[in-house]
Amino acid sequence: MSITERVIGIIAEQAVLERSDVSMDSTLEDLGIDSLGLVESIFAIEEEFDISIPFNANAPQESDFDISSVASIVAGIEKLVKDQS
Amino acid sequence: MKRVVITGAGTINALGHTVPETLEAMREGRCGIGELEFRDVERLAIRIGGQVRGYSADTRFNRQQLSLYDRFTQFTLIAAHEAISQSGLEFSGALAAKSGVVLGNSGGGMTTLDENYRSVYEDGKNRVHPFVVPKLMNNAAAGHVSMEYNLKGPSFTVSTACASSNHAMAQAFQMVHGGMAPVMITGGSESMLCFGGVKAWEGLRVMSKDGCRPFSANRNGMVQGEGAGVFVFEEYEHARKRGAEILAEVAGFAMTSDAADIVMPSKQGAARAMRGALSDARINADRVGYINAHGTGTTANDKTECAAVADVFGPHADRLMISSTKSMHGHCIGGTGAVELLACIMALRDGVIAPTIGYEETDPECALDVVPNQAREAPIEVALSNAFAFGGLNAVLALKRFET
Numbered sequence: 001m002s003i004t005e006r007v008i009g010i011i012a013e014q015a016v017l018e019r020s021d022v023s024m025d026s027t028l029e030d031l032g033i034d035s036l037g038l039v040e041s042i043f044a045i046e047e048e049f050d051i052s053i054p055f056n057a058n059a060p061q062e063s064d065f066d067i068s069s070v071a072s073i074v075a076g077i078e079k080l081v082k083d084q085s
Numbered sequence: 086m087k088r089v090v091i092t093g094a095g096t097i098n099a100l101g102h103t104v105p106e107t108l109e110a111m112r113e114g115r116c117g118i119g120e121l122e123f124r125d126v127e128r129l130a131i132r133i134g135g136q137v138r139g140y141s142a143d144t145r146f147n148r149q150q151l152s153l154y155d156r157f158t159q160f161t162l163i164a165a166h167e168a169i170s171q172s173g174l175e176f177s178g179a180l181a182a183k184s185g186v187v188l189g190n191s192g193g194g195m196t197t198l199d200e201n202y203r204s205v206y207e208d209g210k211n212r213v214h215p216f217v218v219p220k221l222m223n224n225a226a227a228g229h230v231s232m233e234y235n236l237k238g239p240s241f242t243v244s245t246a247c248a249s250s251n252h253a254m255a256q257a258f259q260m261v262h263g264g265m266a267p268v269m270i271t272g273g274s275e276s277m278l279c280f281g282g283v284k285a286w287e288g289l290r291v292m293s294k295d296g297c298r299p300f301s302a303n304r305n306g307m308v309q310g311e312g313a314g315v316f317v318f319e320e321y322e323h324a325r326k327r328g329a330e331i332l333a334e335v336a337g338f339a340m341t342s343d344a345a346d347i348v349m350p351s352k353q354g355a356a357r358a359m360r361g362a363l364s365d366a367r368i369n370a371d372r373v374g375y376i377n378a379h380g381t382g383t384t385a386n387d388k389t390e391c392a393a394v395a396d397v398f399g400p401h402a403d404r405l406m407i408s409s410t411k412s413m414h415g416h417c418i419g420g421t422g423a424v425e426l427l428a429c430i431m432a433l434r435d436g437v438i439a440p441t442i443g444y445e446e447t448d449p450e451c452a453l454d455v456v457p458n459q460a461r462e463a464p465i466e467v468a469l470s471n472a473f474a475f476g477g478l479n480a481v482l483a484l485k486r487f488e489t
Contacts, residue, residue: 036348039290052130057290058306058384 014041024071051080088321089261092329095167098312098414099135111439112460125280131292135310135415155194156276160313161226172317176235185238186230187257189249189273191419194221199281248474250422255338267323272423274313299380299409300455302446307381310415314423333433334485337366343477355393358479366483371401374465375432377425379473380409388450408441408456422472429468433486436464
């Protein structure tokens with residue numbers, strides 16, 4: 001499975017939606033994921049990819065990890081996974 | 086109803102091991118937050134906190150005591166000793182039978198839990214010390230204070246996360262106010278600055294890696310502290326007859342629940358608690374000169390709290406002062422309201438307002454007089470102390486400068 005598919009799987013599970021309901025341009029808000037859901041999703045992604053995501057709920061915009069859409073999340077993870085290897 | 090006054094105060098926290106040391110640090114705007122020191126700290130992403138320094142348990146307690154006293158109990162007993170000594174009270178006969186101790190605490194003996202889990206899970210041991218349970222239970226501190234001072238009335242522990250101490254002190258106030266007890270020992274303590282304690286908090290992603298800057302636009306989260314604050318709440322006539330020194334009067338309180346979200350604060354819940362405390366104390370909002378804010382330094386709390394203050398006080402919100410002493414001693418969780426009550430006492434008794442330190446950038450969403458970086462002198466007649474806990478459980482105390 002590609003990184004995109006794995007991320008969509010995690011987000012779909014968090015949002016209690018079908019994978020097909022999660023599109024690349026969806027925002028977490030569109031999917032009904034609140035602040036706790038976001039923190040849980042980030043935890044699940046970290047576990048899945050064995051990476052550490054620099055995310056502070058107090059300053060998401062300064063966290064160097066763009067959570068504005070599914071696409072930006074996937075891009076951020078791809079970079080972290082690449083940097084790690 | 087009986088008037089309730091404070092006739093003793095004690096503390097130990099990152100700013101000092103006594104009340105005078107702590108108040109001096111608050112007046113000077115000193116920061117007690119620094120690099121954490123404990124086992125496995127290098128495995129944490131968050132490595133700062135308001136740890137009690139220069140403290141050696143061995144010099145304060147003997148070996149038998151330490152086998153029963155978790156760090157949060159040690160802190161409580163140290164603070165209780167200072168408070169009760171200051172009050173000059175000795176508990177015997179009818180006074181002892183009716184007086185009790187109500188304390189706030191959130192995590193219980195976290196250090197004890199951490200050490201013993203490590204021992205059985207990591208080190209593979211199959212035996213733990215026989216006193217693990219009486220050492221880690223949340224009510225251990227209240228029990229030991231009752232034993233140490235012969236307090237035989239109502240005693241228990243209140244656990245409402247970050248509002249624990251305020252809920253506890255509100256209960257103690259109510260008992261003295263209603264005539265149930267002539268004296269109550271109250272306040273709270275917390276010590277979860279250990280690997281497991283901080284690791285759990287890290288998970289929420291609300292902790293700052295570099296400092297606690299409440300109300301400042303560049304704030305980026307809370308910083309945890311530890312410590313205890315203990316007070317003697319006494320019925321006024323009882324205190325007057327024995328010529329006790331009175332530090333301040335506790336005038337009222339309110340508790341509310343947001344009934345909304347387990348972690349996100351609500352403006353309505355906070356506002357209802359502040360309004361309720363004023364109404365319980367029969368005080369007009371425009372007499373409030375100082376609010377000791379919950380002021381955690383998180384984005385969510387600080388803007389919500391400021392909006393609630395603006396809502397409750399209207400134009401007077403711009404005239405009163407509001408500061409967060411968490412910027413100096415860190416967030417002492419279940420003990421925080423008790424440590425912060427000291428700032429209210431200093432404001433009312435000494436006319437010195439503790440600052441919000443670490444304040445660097447104005448935030449339009451926190452546009453109140455937050456007493457940035459430097460303490461200020463001003464006569465204060467009424468002070469509020471806010472605590473808004475996870476769970477949406479809020480408790481606000483109203484205090485008055487003591488006047489006969």
